[in-house]
Amino acid sequence: MKGNTNSSDPLKNFRNFLTFVAPGPEEETETFLKLLKPVRIYKGEYFISEGQIPRKFAFINKGLFRYLYIDKTGKEFTKNFLTEGKFIVSYSAMIAQKTSLLYIEALEDSDILEIDYNQWLEVKKRHECWSVLLIAMLEHAFSVKEKRERDLLLLDARERYIDFLNEFPTLESRVKQHMIASYLGISPISLSRIRKNENH
Structure with missing residues (x-):
């Protein structure tokens, strides 16, 4: 929309x-x-x-x-x-x-x-x-x-993070990390670990 x-x-x-x-x-x-x-x-x-x-x-x-x-x-x-x-x-x-x-x-x-x-x-x-x-x-x-519920059920944490970047390509720099972690259903520590691995 x-x-x-x-x-x-x-x-x-x-x-x-x-x-x-x-x-x-x-x-x-x-x-x-x-x-x-x-x-x-x-x-x-x-x-x-x-x-x-x-x-x-x-x-x-x-x-x-x-x-x-x-x-x-x-x-x-x-x-x-x-x-x-x-x-x-x-x-x-x-x-x-x-x-x-x-x-x-x-x-x-x-x-x-x-x-x-x-x-x-x-x-x-x-x-x-x-x-x-x-x-x-x-x-x-x-x-x-529907997509949100499906992602939380079927995707692992890394996949949900990648999907977030694709869906909201400009948000990572605009939103605090703990909010992103909350949206993904993971802890800020887990998000930090995923981001570190993705940036290597």
């Missing part, structure tokens, strides 16, 4: 994204663009925290986020990384209007376009192009989830 996000203009970026993913009448696009709220989220801040009821989702114009869980001892479990041109959302909690079990953390100073969930529900009734957009979002999320 990709769109062109090279422009510095966030609304132009999103317009290009819609044209690529779910093209519709110009008046529908204009209506939707008016609902978008540009927001800056700084590194270390949360878009959603555990215990919040999500009432919004967002499009990443610039920046980097991760989905994570934190257990009762404070240990972090990184579920996924989200880069430019992706949506961030605690979806199941949002549609059920229940408290989120995950955090969505900004790993860099990030520029996003927020969308109010109730406004989305209203605009979604207007034209079939919005159903196309929703299906594209859900299909992408399902594909990511």
